[in-house]
Amino acid sequence: MNNPVAVVLAGGEGKRFWPIQTSKSMVHFLGSPLLVHNLKRLKKTGITDVIVVMHPKDKEAFSTLTVPGLSIRTVVQPEPNGMAGAVLVAASLIAGKPCFIMNAEDLVEERLYKELASSLAEDSVVSVGRKVTEYFPGSYFVFDGKRVIGVIEKPGQGNEPSDITGLVFDYFPDSNRYIELLRTTKSDDDDIYEKAFNELLRDGNAKILTYDGYWYPTKYPWHILDIMNELLNTISEFRGKNIEIKSNVVIEGPVHIGDSVKVFENTKIVGPCYIGDNTIIGNNNIIRQSHIGAGCVTGFNTDITRSYIGDNCWFHSNYVGDSVIEGDVSMGSGTVCANLRLDRGEIASIVGENRINTRRTKLGALIGKNVRIGVNTSIMPGVKIGRDSMIGAGLVVDHDIPNDSKKLL
């Protein structure tokens, strides 16, 4: 039997991910895109032949994509036509070989990949399920006794055929039949992938591997914080070249300090933390459980706590708590990202036309790229600010700000 090929789906659209406009799998953590973190984990399955399906906008970014030990080819998914469409653009590359489909935009534990390693040599379809305790709008497996015989996409609360949902770690020994099914299945909804999969499962020859570790999707922008937390938990103490740590700096727990980083006096860094190359952490700061990209300057007296900061951000006497800042953002002195409701309740966020409960009682701001914010401004919990915007001084920003805004008064 041939070695399997992995098809890594990385071309999602991500409308609900706004104001973050970087492709979900291209959000950088610890210096690498999420995609690379996932590819490294994929290696634990033993697969070495990888096809990454990407969004057209990422062509340039993907051109330099390498992971030692993997042979990676990239294909563009020209239209946003779902998972089935994504697999089909890779069809010619997997024809005749077993294939393993996975989503590059979620994060699961490395051990799941290890557990999959033995299954991927088998002759049966293999998929990964996860037990849920409340309704989740995904796909559910259908069982006949212990045998899996189908999968249904978003059955609706109360109509779940089981309490096992699918995570899109799907192995098909016979790619040809699978691709044929993807090509011939018709649907008005975005569920061709599941319908085709359902056909295959009817044979009754599939195996469901149940997984109870963490599983973090990147549906909404605040999900970046969950991914960040897990990846921060993997870092170990690191000190780059040419760093400068001034007097009376306290560093506790595992902290990655990139090349040419400077940390000024009277600052405390509480790990796990990641500080990207060339970043300057100013005097009298506190930085806790956060990810700070490359080329940032935190200025005097800044507090960054449990936050994701991309590259090239400038701060000065700010409090940034439980926030996501994509990159190229500056904040004036005294500006605060509030991260708690006064009533301590769960923080909601408007996504499209829906009010989504983030299930978080602590959530700060979610800010796209290239945003400038004035001094002494207060950004309310869960507020999203679109890219290329300017926000004035002394404001209370209590609702989302679209891309390309000027809100000065």
Add this chain to the structure above:
Amino acid sequence: MNNPVAVVLAGGEGKRFWPIQTSKSMVHFLGSPLLVHNLKRLKKTGITDVIVVMHPKDKEAFSTLTVPGLSIRTVVQPEPNGMAGAVLVAASLIAGKPCFIMNAEDLVEERLYKELASSLAEDSVVSVGRKVTEYFPGSYFVFDGKRVIGVIEKPGQGNEPSDITGLVFDYFPDSNRYIELLRTTKSDDDDIYEKAFNELLRDGNAKILTYDGYWYPTKYPWHILDIMNELLNTISEFRGKNIEIKSNVVIEGPVHIGDSVKVFENTKIVGPCYIGDNTIIGNNNIIRQSHIGAGCVTGFNTDITRSYIGDNCWFHSNYVGDSVIEGDVSMGSGTVCANLRLDRGEIASIVGENRINTRRTKLGALIGKNVRIGVNTSIMPGVKIGRDSMIGAGLVVDHDIPNDSKKLL
């Protein structure tokens, strides 16, 4: 002659004490209610038999009231019927014994109690007077030569019979006659206590002990700061069990650090200061001449100066100067209690329908229990905020806020 019984008046109503709703004598300082501080001082008179007259709401709080060396009984004053009413609810317990009446809500120097010790063995009425240099709305003694022959309540400015006011440290060797007078005296005003006292003084057999030490009443909420200052002056260096003091913490002058307190890096504490049990003083703070209760968290970069903070308060990058915060209060990052008028003038406060000059040029906020304040809000000097309120972000609060308010814009 029998040993005297002390009747400690602790059941006052305290409308002018708003937004503080703890009974005046139950405001805690250094871990004990003001009442206990006063009872400890009372011991210097040699009295051991004490009756505390309390407000109905304090029944539970008073149930655990003990002071080593004192035999304490409590009685409830069911109605707000003044000092005379308060003494009368204790009447059956003092009948036939000399009695010493004192107010639990004021603070005087310990030496006054010592000086009283010898007088309380005598057969004459003894009271304590205090020389005033300007009109004070209290009771004034009337003298015939050097002999005191009466007392008049609130004579009005210009009508003072002397410059000696009474402080309610009153000793009556014959409780029975005194109680009889309290029972039979009638008045439309709240001055039965003084009218009955006046009757007794007519005998001309009374002694006035003049006292020139400090005397702090707790009429208005800002008076808590005066009491705090005096009690802070009594503390000595103390370090509780299980404390954690991080590096580069400077502690100057006498500071009481309660059990399980943590003080984080780069913080300075300038005594006299009291830090209650389990409180966390964050990084890069300055805490000066203040009282911070138990279970508080001061967060990063907070300045608390000459302020009274009750239990369970949360701060983060705040300036709290010359302020009184009853307890269970949180402030968002960047919120400031301004403590100086721009013109450096004396700060006024509206109490009921009156504009009261606090006589203070430095006075911050006065905040009741269970108040949540957002980020970057500015509270003007002398502003009072009622309990169970929420105050939004980025506001300038320049007038009092009633209990149970939501002021978000």
Add this chain to the structure above:
Amino acid sequence: MNNPVAVVLAGGEGKRFWPIQTSKSMVHFLGSPLLVHNLKRLKKTGITDVIVVMHPKDKEAFSTLTVPGLSIRTVVQPEPNGMAGAVLVAASLIAGKPCFIMNAEDLVEERLYKELASSLAEDSVVSVGRKVTEYFPGSYFVFDGKRVIGVIEKPGQGNEPSDITGLVFDYFPDSNRYIELLRTTKSDDDDIYEKAFNELLRDGNAKILTYDGYWYPTKYPWHILDIMNELLNTISEFRGKNIEIKSNVVIEGPVHIGDSVKVFENTKIVGPCYIGDNTIIGNNNIIRQSHIGAGCVTGFNTDITRSYIGDNCWFHSNYVGDSVIEGDVSMGSGTVCANLRLDRGEIASIVGENRINTRRTKLGALIGKNVRIGVNTSIMPGVKIGRDSMIGAGLVVDHDIPNDSKKLL
């Protein structure tokens, strides 16, 4: 030949210098007025006989004016009648002697004075020119070949007779003729000085010394920052008497610390910096490349960067960047002088009826004397605040504030 007399022009009006109302030459740097710095430099010419022409309001300030090695006389220019008027009030004192005219309100390098030393013994008129690369509204020399034959005031862009402008360092061996010309020249504009000078230059016997070092005028208030920078560059490490430097203070680069200065814990001072006598630098500050006058208090957690602060200013948790504060100013906690536009553009300032491009991308506030500013207020880049004003709390000040203002809401 007689020794020359210097006529130092220090009596300018300075309307465009608002909100700074100290005479330009009397703005203090490093403990001395700009005038004294210039007189010390003047000594390098060898001149010892000096006449300072002053504004009537400076009579008292000038009464104590001494510079070792110089014989200084002062005369008042009673009316604002320009440079010609200024020289004429000194006419009787310079009659019969060579005279050297210079402006006390500009700053040039010491080496220019040294270079002038040899020229001032000569028999010809000597003046200093400076090559410009774009139009500057000053006086331009007219050349015939290499010989200077005239000077024209503000020729207008495109009409410049040369690219050499005059700096008002002018030497006249024959004062009598020069004064006669000043007396007899008529003009409707403020250019009598230049017209008379032009007459003298017609002789063709003058020498122009070209100078390519720095030249800083004090036309607009932000020019104080340029002067400050140059003078800060001249200071060397100095520690006054009776200073107190607490633990964990970091001082880098040349810093002048005046007598009785205190610097509190966890503060960093990055030179070149000047800290005047009796000033208190509080805890957890950062002070960079700034001039702080005498008797100031910076309070807790203040950041003063590239700013000029006069005497007796009070701060508390402020950010003051690229700002000029004349003196006797206080700022409430959390108040910020923003020093960058959101679009990073050059900052403009309205002067009279003109919008002046300051050519600075970093410029904070420009504040006159005796101004009180509340807490959490944001002052926008380039805003000017007139003396004797009060600015309330929580405001965004985005336009100039006249003298004697009360802006509380």
